[in-house]
Amino acid sequence: MAELAVIYDRIRPDEKMLFEALDELGVPYDKVYAPQLKITFDETGAAQVPWKVAIERCVSQSRGHAVTRALEAFGVQVINPSHVIELCGDKLATNSRLHAAGLPTPRTGVAFDGEAALELIEQMGYPVVLKPTVGSWGRMVSKLNDRDAAEAVIEHKEVLGGPLHGVFYVQELVEKPDRDIRAFVVGGKCIGAIYRTSEHWITNTARGAKASRCEVTPEVADLAQRAAAAVDGQIVAIDLVEDPKRQNEWGGLVVIEINHTMEFKNSVSTTGVNIPRLMGEYAIGLLSKAKA
Secondary structure, three states: OOOEEEEEOOOOHHHHHHHHHHHHHOOOOEEEEHHHOOOOOOOOHHHHOOOOEEEEOOOOHHHHHHHHHHHHOOOOEEEOOHHHHHHHOOHHHHHHHHHHOOOOOOOEEEEOOHHHHHHHHHHHOOOEEEEOOOOOOOOOOEEEOOHHHHHHHHHHHHHHOOOHHHOEEEEEOOOOOOEEEEEEEEOOEEEEEEEEEOOOOOOOHHHOOEEEEOOOOHHHHHHHHHHHHHOOOOEEEEEEEEOOOOOOOOOOEEEEEEEOOOOOOOOHHHHOOOHHHHHHHHHHHHHHHHHO
């Protein structure tokens, strides 16, 4: 077996591009299908985990986190580590770390009860955005324009129940242009960025937004790199928005969230940057250090 692995549970265009990049780099690696991976925590476990470095690419966050935890027990350096998945996979955890680092985010509040959530929303003022703390692709994100909408969505969450619906994560609606910015950071360096433009207020390519090249200005690079550092992210995508009402050292940019298993299929041709190759080179660099 090879000393480098790519852990996946679905082969999307992104994974195919990563495999092609690793093939071109000529590095031996194993394609590891996570649902069939078995690890025992005894003397036989080391034989089941021959890798020194692994790139975690699972679509399922819970599966990717569990696999990463298990591999780390045997000394595997996983990109990204389990604590990064924990931070980036939970919007509240991400925001807390960004706040502690003094980095700008939309005005944010959290409540843990429906009545308290409604009071928080009224204090913040409409419109606001209510988000699940765990989720991606813009799913279950609600824009609340008035009290009637807030009461309806809060009631739905309370009836659905479950631990995730008991946390009410609220952010101001930034009056951004019809776009946001996704900046890619590999090994502490911002390697490229795209605009995601849509007439819909959710500017996510999974919801039909169009990707176009965004110049990596000093402000974009600095904020993206600082945000990645705040969560110890090795290979991450930072979602930024331009707030016309905000004055800060980054030209009004604020951080929305950080993605630990970033998608890049729409961004290579857009940016002109071979993102999967840079990911592969970063992994090979870690492997070289691990073998030294």
